[in-house]
Amino acid sequence: MRMWNKLSFKITILMITAFLIVLSIQLKQGVNNYIDNYITMNSMLESTQFIDTSPIILYNEVAELYKTESDLNDVVYSNYIESKASIGNHTATTQYYILNNEKKVIASSKREFNYLVIGNINSTKEFFIESSSFTKEEKILIAKSLKNRENAVVKVAGVFGTKNFYYKAGNSLKDVYGNIYVNFPSASQTKDETDFDYSKTIDIINPTYLEINGIKIRDGLEKNMIKGVRVLGYQDEQFRYTQCGVDNKFELVNKIEVFDERVDKIVNNRSNQIFYKSNGSISLQKYIIDKEYYYAYIIPITEEQNRSGSVDEIAKGYLVKITYYPNIKKEMIKMYLKDNVVTYVIALLSAIIISIFCAKIIVKPIKKIERISKKIADKNFDEKITTKDKTEIGSLSNSINEMSAQLETTIGQLEDEINRVKKLEIQRKEFIANFTHEMKTPLAIINGYSELLEEATDDEKKRCYLSIIDEETNKIDKLIKAMLMLSKLELNKVQLDIQEIDIERILNQCIDSMSVQLQEKKAKVSMTCSIGKWFCDKEQMQSVIMNLISNAVRHVEMKGTIYIILNDEILSIENEGNPISEERLTTIWDAFQSGTSEGTGLGLAICKNILDLHGFKYTVENTEIGVRFKIYFNYNNR
Numbered sequence: 001m002r003m004w005n006k007l008s009f010k011i012t013i014l015m016i017t018a019f020l021i022v023l024s025i026q027l028k029q030g031v032n033n034y035i036d037n038y039i040t041m042n043s044m045l046e047s048t049q050f051i052d053t054s055p056i057i058l059y060n061e062v063a064e065l066y067k068t069e070s071d072l073n074d075v076v077y078s079n080y081i082e083s084k085a086s087i088g089n090h091t092a093t094t095q096y097y098i099l100n101n102e103k104k105v106i107a108s109s110k111r112e113f114n115y116l117v118i119g120n121i122n123s124t125k126e127f128f129i130e131s132s133s134f135t136k137e138e139k140i141l142i143a144k145s146l147k148n149r150e151n152a153v154v155k156v157a158g159v160f161g162t163k164n165f166y167y168k169a170g171n172s173l174k175d176v177y178g179n180i181y182v183n184f185p186s187a188s189q190t191k192d193e194t195d196f197d198y199s200k201t202i203d204i205i206n207p208t209y210l211e212i213n214g215i216k217i218r219d220g221l222e223k224n225m226i227k228g229v230r231v232l233g234y235q236d237e238q239f240r241y242t243q244c245g246v247d248n249k250f251e252l253v254n255k256i257e258v259f260d261e262r263v264d265k266i267v268n269n270r271s272n273q274i275f276y277k278s279n280g281s282i283s284l285q286k287y288i289i290d291k292e293y294y295y296a297y298i299i300p301i302t303e304e305q306n307r308s309g310s311v312d313e314i315a316k317g318y319l320v321k322i323t324y325y326p327n328i329k330k331e332m333i334k335m336y337l338k339d340n341v342v343t344y345v346i347a348l349l350s351a352i353i354i355s356i357f358c359a360k361i362i363v364k365p366i367k368k369i370e371r372i373s374k375k376i377a378d379k380n381f382d383e384k385i386t387t388k389d390k391t392e393i394g395s396l397s398n399s400i401n402e403m404s405a406q407l408e409t410t411i412g413q414l415e416d417e418i419n420r421v422k423k424l425e426i427q428r429k430e431f432i433a434n435f436t437h438e439m440k441t442p443l444a445i446i447n448g449y450s451e452l453l454e455e456a457t458d459d460e461k462k463r464c465y466l467s468i469i470d471e472e473t474n475k476i477d478k479l480i481k482a483m484l485m486l487s488k489l490e491l492n493k494v495q496l497d498i499q500e501i502d503i504e505r506i507l508n509q510c511i512d513s514m515s516v517q518l519q520e521k522k523a524k525v526s527m528t529c530s531i532g533k534w535f536c537d538k539e540q541m542q543s544v545i546m547n548l549i550s551n552a553v554r555h556v557e558m559k560g561t562i563y564i565i566l567n568d569e570i571l572s573i574e575n576e577g578n579p580i581s582e583e584r585l586t587t588i589w590d591a592f593q594s595g596t597s598e599g600t601g602l603g604l605a606i607c608k609n610i611l612d613l614h615g616f617k618y619t620v621e622n623t624e625i626g627v628r629f630k631i632y633f634n635y636n637n638r
Contacts, residue, residue, distance in 0.1 A: 015355035016348070023344065027336065034332040039284070039295055039325070055284075055297045055321075058084075062301045062319050072098055072301065072317045078107045079172055081319070085109035092244055092323045093251075095259040098301075099318040103267050106317075108260075112169050113178030116142065117233040118154045118226075127156075127226070128163070128176065128204045131236040138217050139236050145212035146241045146252045152231035157222045158207035165200035176202055178235075244326065251326040258324045262289055266296050267320055293328050297321045365397065372400065446473065496537040496613060503566060504529045506542050510549045523556045527564040534633055540610045547603040548573045548629050555627065574628035580620070588620055 062080070069076050081096035098107040114131035134142065146152050166175055208220035212231060231250070234241035240253045266287055287294040300315035337344070372384075384401050446469050453465045511518075511525050518525065534541070552562045552575035560576035580588065589608040611618045617632040 011358060012352065012355040015358070016351055019348065019351040023347075027333070030336050030340070031329065031332050034336050035293065035325075035328055036286070038328070038332065039286070039293075055299060058297065058319060058321070059299045062299065066301050066316060070316070072100060073106055078109075081107065081109045082111070082172060084321075085111050085178075092325045093240060093242065093253050093255075093258070094321065094323045095255070097263055097320040097322070099267060099320060101315055101317055103318065105260075105263060111178035111235070112174060113176060113233075113235050114237070115176060115233070115235065116231065118156060118229045119232050120229060126203065126232060127160075127229070128202050129156075129207055129210075130204065131234070133206065134217075134236070139239070141215055141217050142212065142234065142236075143239045143252065143254075145215040145217070146231065146234060146239075146250075149213055149252070150249050152212055152241075152250065154229050154231055155209070155211040155225065155227050156205060156207050156229070157209040157220075157225040158205045160224065161204050161206070162201040163204045165202055247331060249327075253324065253326060258292070258294075259322060262287075262294060263320065263322060265289055266294065266322060267298060267318065291329075293325045295323045295325070372404075445469075494540070494610075494613065496540065498535055498537060500533050500535050501538045501541065503531075503534050503541070503545075503571065506538075506545055507549075507564060507566065510542070510546045513546070514549060514553050517553045521553070521556060522559045523553065523562060525562045525564060527566070529566040531566065531568040536614055536616075537610075540613070544607045544610050544631070545571075547607050551603065551629075552627075557626075560626075569633055571631040571633070572628060573630075574623060575626050577626040579622035580627055585620065585622075 065076065065080060077098045081098060085094060085096050096109040097105050100106050116129040116131060116134075117126055118129070119126040131139070163176075166173060207218055209222045209225065210217040231241060233243075238254060238256050240255055241250060242253070243250050266285075266289075269287065285296055285298075287296065297320065299319040299321075301317040301319055302314050384404065450469065453462060453469070456462050456465060507527065507529075511527075549562070549564075552573050555577045556562055556575040557577045562576075563572070563574040565572040589604050608618070611631065619630045619632075621628055621630075
């Protein structure tokens with residue numbers, strides 16, 4: 001069950017992770033679409049709530065303006081962009097620039113609303129404090145207190161007064177909010193300053209004490225303290241604190257950073273294809289600079305109607321409008337998630353359910369594989385994995401079945417090999433003991449007769465002693481040669497020279513060489529041959545046949561018969577005599593298992609290895625008359 005939990009959990013986490021990755025990609029695309037759609041909607045609506053003037057109107061207006069005033073440095077262009085900036089935008093912060101034909105800024109909209117405005121949101125009562133009344137250090141503290149604050153709480157005390165709502169600024173008539181109502185002189189202007197009601201005033205404060213969000217800006221007299229009000233707006237030469245963004249939250253904007261330091265990156269951007277000379281259309285371009293969103297128009301200023309050449313070639317300058325949307329990405333993410341939360345929750349739950357179901361499909365056969373594997377580890381190969389699965393799990397199950405069968409065979413072979421090694425170890429110990437015993441006797445005889453030889457004075461005795469020593473030395477030599485041959489055979493260091501040989505001829509040669517021993521026992525040989533040729537190594541096979549005939553002659557009874565039968569499949573050598581005990585039948589092919597004192601006990605061991613090297617089968621058995629050795633010739637080895 002533990003395996004189920006762990007694997008299911010991992011599969012579930014993996015699938016949920018994959019889902020979240022896909023969700024993140026979709027979220028990124030969705031948020032970008034929301035941002036683009038929001039900006040496009042605002043850009044297309046010609047209302048004071050969203051945008052000031054459409055780009056085509058701007059293009060036509062500056063073209064007409066250029067006809068009357070060709071010097072872009074003239075104050076008329078500054079007044080023009082001031083009038084556009086004064087309309088206002090409650091969802092973003094906008095700035096206008098006039099550029100020369102080298103795309104260098106020569107004028108920008110300033111909006112001379114330089115006040116700290118406080119009051120209550122739900123009340124029309126507002127109090128104005130002129131920004132010019134603050135020192136540089138106080139302005140820095142105000143910016144610090146307003147940074148990242150949507151609800152700037154104020155405590156203020158000071159001297160109260162009033163001021164005209166309208167004021168003259170150069171050739172323009174503005175209100176305290178920086179909105180331009182009249183530009184003087186203007187050919188189309190029909191009203192003068194006297195048409196406006198200068199009796200409209202605002203409440204102003206000269207503060208002696210000012211605290212915003214717990215930061216003391218000015219610490220002085222606290223007479224006539226006003227509490228419980230908020231900052232409704234602020235602007236100086238660098239900062240602007242205003243209500244903007246998707247949710248109309250209050251944002252502190254560094255005008256220098258978000259506009260003056262960005263305009264060069266925007267107007268000189270290589271990807272700018274804002275103005276299309278084919279139809280005169282102007283497109284809104286999106287820029288992401290330092291992870292903040294900017295949208296801009298770059299409108300060429302030209303008097304030429306026929307735009308046959310490059311825009312940069314005919315343009316006398318450019319009108320640039322840059323709109324900054326603070327925190328729009330964060331706000332769009334919230335809006336996107338709010339709109340799609342139900343869909344994502346359903347999708348996430350579906351992903352969890354599907355992942356658990358898939359985990360169950362995968363884990364169930366794996367649990368079965370685990371159970372069978374544990375049985376295989378316990379050397380239980382009876383149960384097999386039955387599956388109709390055609391996937392990798394099915395292939396794994398079949399592979400485990402094959403592995404189980406191979407392991408069963410291999411373990412059986414290993415057990416047989418272990419038993420064989422154990423048996424060989426026993427034989428090795430017996431071999432050493434037997435070899436020591438076999439060497440001990442002739443060495444003792446040689447040592448004894450050597451001492452007698454030193455003491456003997458009779459020549460006849462010396463010759464007799466030397467003859468015995470020579471005989472024992474030959475035995476040792478014969479034993480060592482047999483051991484060397486057996487060692488070579490067991491290590492497979494004997495190379496066979498397979499050829500067609502005449503077995504019958506070899507049999508006759510071996511019998512002739514044993515004629516003396518046969519005469520001593522008055523034994524005879526009965527040989528029946530129906531085929532006379534085998535494929536084998538002549539020298540090695542002659543050694544085998546000589547050993548078997550010598551063994552038969554050694555054990556045949558007096559006046560007994562040795563029966564030799566040779567055909568195309570078998571060579572049988574049987575001697576009349578005493579049978580071999582059942583215990584010795586199992587070890588007769590091992591080294592030092594001679595039944596008499598005449599042999600070395602290595603002959604049959606050598607025969608065994610030579611026949612194994614040829615791939616011939618061989619047997620020994622007791623018969624009704626004695627003992628029979630057989631060699632089965634294998635034609636597949638030809």
